[in-house]
Structures are given as C-alpha cells and as structure tokens.
Amino acid sequence: MSGFHLFQALPDGSSDFDDKPATPANMEQDVQYKPLRLEDGLELVVSHNKKSMQYVATLILAVNRLKKPPTHCSIELCSDILDCLVEETIVKTIVNFDAKNAKYIRSDSETQFALNDISNKSIILDSGVMKLQAVTLQGGDGDCRVNFKLSKFYTFPAVSCETVLLSINKYNLSSSVNGGNAELTLEMCSEENLKNINNDMKLQRFLFYKRAEGTHTTFESVSCPGWFISTDEEEHLSVDMCRLDAQRNRNFIMT
Known part of the structure; x- marks a missing residue:
C-alpha cells in the first residue's frame, strides 16, 4: 500500500484536507470549547478538535473503500480514538458572594x-x-x-x-x-x-x-x-x- 493516501478512499478521489502535519500550534487553534450551563456554579465544557474529527471520517471511508468489514479490534480502536477526540469536563465554578x-x-x-x-x-x-x-x-x-x-x-x-x-x-x-x-x-x-x-x-x-x-x-x-x-x-x-x-x-x- 505504498503511496496510498487516506483521501483516495473518498468517492471522487479528492480531498478537502490539507497535508500539513498536526502540530501543537495548529491543533490548539482548531480546538473549540462549548460551555453548557447546568446550574448555578456548575458548567459542562465539551471540547473537540475539528481537524482530528475529519481525519477520523476519512479513516472510516478508507475502511469502506477497501471493502473490508471492520473487525472487533478496529471497532475498539475507532471507539478509543473518538473517546480521545471528545472530552467532557465538569467545571465547578466557585462564586464568592459579594x-x-x-x-x-x-x-x-x-x-x-x-x-x-x-x-x-x-x-x-x-x-x-x-x-x-x-x-x-x-x-x-x-x-x-x-x-x-x-x-x-x-x-x-x-x-x-x-x-x-x-x-x-x-x-x-x-x-x-x-x-x-x-x-x-x-x-x-x-x-x-x-x-x-x-x-x-x-x-x-x-x-x-x-x-x-x-x-x-x-x-x-x-x-x-x-x-x-x-x-x-x-x-x-x-x-x-x-x-x-x-x-x-x-x-x-x-x-
């Protein structure tokens, strides 16, 4: 599979993704945070990396293109990847009453x-x-x-x-x-x-x-x-x- 790129698994063989390697700098820029107010003093913050999610989508398409059904091992691998990409953090804010x-x-x-x-x-x-x-x-x-x-x-x-x-x-x-x-x-x-x-x-x-x-x-x-x-x-x-x-x-x- 020398020379094979994941974007070749797409139906039209094209890619909307750039070939820049993921670095700490551009990864930090791509990370988005969505705070959700649960109650006074308690927030749920969901963070995700858009570029990494695109890579996962490409990986899934590549598996489909190769006509090989995902094995139990590959399913676990994808699940682990998704768990790493979506992180839920409970943030307890302490409000000092004034x-x-x-x-x-x-x-x-x-x-x-x-x-x-x-x-x-x-x-x-x-x-x-x-x-x-x-x-x-x-x-x-x-x-x-x-x-x-x-x-x-x-x-x-x-x-x-x-x-x-x-x-x-x-x-x-x-x-x-x-x-x-x-x-x-x-x-x-x-x-x-x-x-x-x-x-x-x-x-x-x-x-x-x-x-x-x-x-x-x-x-x-x-x-x-x-x-x-x-x-x-x-x-x-x-x-x-x-x-x-x-x-x-x-x-x-x-x-």
Whole structure:
C-alpha cells in the first residue's frame, strides 16, 4: 500500500484536507470549547478538535473503500480514538458572594411568629430602653412575648438560605458594627425604602440570613457576616449579636 493516501478512499478521489502535519500550534487553534450551563456554579465544557474529527471520517471511508468489514479490534480502536477526540469536563465554578453588589427585592410573603431560645426563654421587649430581652415566662405571662413579623426578600445572585426582614410593630431589627462588635437595635424605617435594597450597605443592616436545621433557626446579619442574633444563658439579659465562638445561644425556635 505504498503511496496510498487516506483521501483516495473518498468517492471522487479528492480531498478537502490539507497535508500539513498536526502540530501543537495548529491543533490548539482548531480546538473549540462549548460551555453548557447546568446550574448555578456548575458548567459542562465539551471540547473537540475539528481537524482530528475529519481525519477520523476519512479513516472510516478508507475502511469502506477497501471493502473490508471492520473487525472487533478496529471497532475498539475507532471507539478509543473518538473517546480521545471528545472530552467532557465538569467545571465547578466557585462564586464568592459579594453582598455589596447584591440586589434584594421584597416579596409579599409575611409570617407572624414568636421566638424562644433553646433554653426555652421567650423574647420580650423592654419598652423603656427599646431593647429585646430573653426571659423564662411563667404560665400566665405568655402575652408578654414579642410577636415578630418576618418578610422575605428575593436575593440576586441567589443564596442557599432565606434573606429576611424582622420587625416588631413599626420597628425593624437592624445590626451594625460599633467599636469592632456588631450590635442589635430596633429602628424605624420607611416601608418604601425597604421594598428594594440594591447596593446600599446602610439599608442592608435590616436584613438577615435565616437558616433552619430541624426545629432550630439562626439569623445571621447580612451587613455583618459571621454575626448572629443570640441570647445569653442568664435571665433578663439583652438579645444581641455574637460570633460563632461566643458562649451564647444562637439557635431559636419559631412558634
């Protein structure tokens, strides 16, 4: 078969392929990549080499031209070649969520509830200093508990938990840093201003990430990442913010 070229196997004996040897330079130019979005943070990238695929087509035509049916071995060889030419790669993209550039749009969903910490202390309001406190209530004192209203926000880009606004009557819970520590306060704010919160760190102080695990729920500050609404083990102490390593109760039960 001296002097035989694969393009001679084509019906008209012609070839649309050049005789340039495949080199790393021209092979890199011929490689194409097609990313497919599977879900947030996950892509499927399919790469293929056009010229190599043409050579495979020519090889198959050559086998047909020679009138020799492909053997089991040749079928396996072609399969191996095709496997080398088409490569599927799962690319995991890690998106670092940036609260500064996030958008928060308030939904119409609202929930009324009361809170107990895991020591069964109820949350009450000391109206004299406008601070929330955690107290163990006796049988007839249930009316002293604070009734919260929870409003949900749509977050863009999406996060794996709920973004919420917590309010008591006309006051909203907010968190901000003071002297290196985050503090929980009650503030009044226009409902109009809290409909959409876009790129405004000042208004993000009213937002919390709500995460539930079983019957326990935590509330993490959006404007102060790593700080959680918490209660002390002692009675009649203020509800405030704490970090994960603090000796305070961060888990609540919504009732």
